[in-house]
Amino acid sequence: MNINILSKNTFFAQDLKEQIQFVLTNAEVEEDFPSSKTDVLLTDNEADLQQISNFCKNVPIVLFSETEDTTHMADLIIKKPFRLSVFLDSLKNNSLLPKVRRKECINIKEYSLYPVKKEIYSSITTKSIKLTEREVEIIKYLYQIFPQSAVKEDLLENVWGYSADATTHTVETHIYRLRQKVEKDGGSQLIITENSGYRLNL
Numbered sequence: 001m002n003i004n005i006l007s008k009n010t011f012f013a014q015d016l017k018e019q020i021q022f023v024l025t026n027a028e029v030e031e032d033f034p035s036s037k038t039d040v041l042l043t044d045n046e047a048d049l050q051q052i053s054n055f056c057k058n059v060p061i062v063l064f065s066e067t068e069d070t071t072h073m074a075d076l077i078i079k080k081p082f083r084l085s086v087f088l089d090s091l092k093n094n095s096l097l098p099k100v101r102r103k104e105c106i107n108i109k110e111y112s113l114y115p116v117k118k119e120i121y122s123s124i125t126t127k128s129i130k131l132t133e134r135e136v137e138i139i140k141y142l143y144q145i146f147p148q149s150a151v152k153e154d155l156l157e158n159v160w161g162y163s164a165d166a167t168t169h170t171v172e173t174h175i176y177r178l179r180q181k182v183e184k185d186g187g188s189q190l191i192i193t194e195n196s197g198y199r200l201n202l
Contacts, residue, residue: 001024001026001027001028001039001040002027002028002030002035002037002038002039003020003027003028003029003030003038003039003040003041003042004029004030004031004032004033004034004035004038004040004041004042004059005017005029005030005031005041005042005043006031006032006033006041006042006043006045006052007031007043007044007045008045009044010031012044013031014031016042017029017031019084019088020088020091023088023091023092024091024092033055033056034056034059038056038059039060040059040060040061040062040091040096040097041056041059041060041061041062042062042064043061043062043063043064044063044064044065044080046063046065046067049061049063049073049074050073052073053073053074053102057103060075060076060097060101061073061074061075061076061102062074062075062076062077062078062096062097063076063077063078064078064080064082065077065078065079065080066079066080067079073102074102074116075097075098075101075102075116076096076097076098076116098115098116101116102114102116102117104116106139106140106143108139108143108190108200108201108202109188109201109202110122110123110124110187110188111123111182111187111190113136113139113140113143115136115140118130118131118132118133118135118136119131120139120182122182122187124186124187124188125185125186125187127185129181129182131178131181134159134160134174135174135177135178135181137159138155138159138174138175138178139178139190139200141154141155141158141159142191142198142199142200143200146199146200146202147199147202148199149194149196149197149198149199150197150198150199151196151197151198152171152172152197154197155171155197155198156170156171175191175193175198178190178191179191188201189201
């Protein structure tokens with residue numbers, strides 16, 4: 001694995017490099033701009049992130065940030081302080097990066113869902129709507145199982161991680177709020193309620 005680290009904090013960059021090399025003995029870790037061989041770029045340089053993102057269009061970017069803000073200029077945001085052991089395990093197991101990259105989207109009729117940006121765009125209303133992490137996960141799960149429907153217990157287990165026998169109105173509330181948010185101002189129906197549960201209107 002080829003890893004590049006960009007940081008103005010030389011102590012942070014050097015320490016992170018040493019920790020990665022200790023866990024991934026075969027990794028090539030450089031403190032420099034990525035090349036065509038780079039597999040992932042790690043940075044905490046938020047001020048220059050736009051420039052970095054433009055330069056590294058085909059390189060996955062992981063941003064270490066002290067804020068809760070999300071951005072379409074990074075594939076993954078890790079909030080500081082973070083658990084180094086969890087980060088290193090994810091890097092070692094190739095499970096660190098999301099399956100959907102920052103410039104990729106999921107198309108659902110006139111809607112385009114950008115999971116990393118947590119936004120959904122409607123070509124009918126020409127508006128981009130900010131979504132919560134949970135709302136994104138609901139849409140992604142319904143998209144994955146389409147054309148099947150998901151009953152409340154499926155969503156609780158696969159989106160919330162609750163046991164299937166949990167009793168709560170959480171699902172209904174989130175689906176209702178998601179519909180209100182996305183379908184307002186003339187947007188078409190995104191999620192259909194059927195006797196067997198919920199499914200996307202594809």
